[in-house]
Amino acid sequence: MKNNKRYSLVNNTLELYVKKSPPIGRGFILFLAFIAVALPIMGMVFRFMDGGSFHFGFIIGLGAFSLIGFYFVRLFLWNTYGKEVITIGETTVSYYVDYHYFKGNQQEITYEELVFEIEQIGFEEEKLGRLIIAANDKDFIHSSVNMDLRELEEVIRKLTAVELVVGG
Structure with a gap:
């Protein structure tokens, strides 16, 4: 039992x-985290392939989207391993708050x-x-x-x- x-x-x-959320929901959250980081990287690669040069906005975009990706990773960890510890x-x-790989x-x-x-x-x-x-x-x-x-x-x-x- x-x-x-x-x-x-x-x-x-x-x-x-925390009660684990369904695997499909957690998978979707992890997918969003991956997309949030992959989109600005793909944008830079396509820009360079078209002969464009490096632009400072790439760093800002990558930083902003990385923060969004980090939020989704944290949400995934909370819904998978999350717990609160009170002493x-x-x-x-x-x-x-314990997210398994880091603490709040x-x-x-x-x-x-x-x-x-x-x-x-x-x-x-x-x-x-x-x-x-x-x-x-x-x-x-x-x-x-x-x-x-x-x-x-x-x-x-x-x-x-x-x-x-x-x-x-």
């Missing part, structure tokens, strides 16, 4: 896993008492939500991973136990 849990909680580190310390909570910016908040909440998303019958970890009104971590509400409630029960052990 396959383990369908979308999270793992080991010691004081919670990992929330609860004695007085701090750190959070970052790390966010860290200091807390005296943590509040775990569920933000319901989508239609009511879908029963989906996101995790919110709040230290106060201004400092909070807002998860991007959509999960089943029952699973989120289970995560919150386990996180409350971890916070009592770590913070208390």
Whole structure:
């Protein structure tokens, strides 16, 4: 039987896993990334084949389209391997997004008492939500991973136990 849990909680580190999108969608995203980089290169090659000379705009075009390609690669990695990592310390909570080959910016908040909440998303019958970890009104971590509400409630029960052990 396959383990369908979308999270793992080991010691004081919670990992929330993104549900993989269908292969056809991920393939299309990867195709767009390839096209974004290949188009300006093909444009330069055709220009040189027609006897044109190098132009500074080639560098600008290649740079802009490479950024677009990088965005699509990041989107592909998120939809294939993406996860959020939340670590609860004695007085701090750190959070970052893991794209498998690189990590997003790390966010860290200091807390005296943590509040775990569920933000319901989508239609009511879908029963989906996101995790919110709040230290106060201004400092909070807002998860991007959509999960089943029952699973989120289970995560919150386990996180409350971890916070009592770590913070208390």
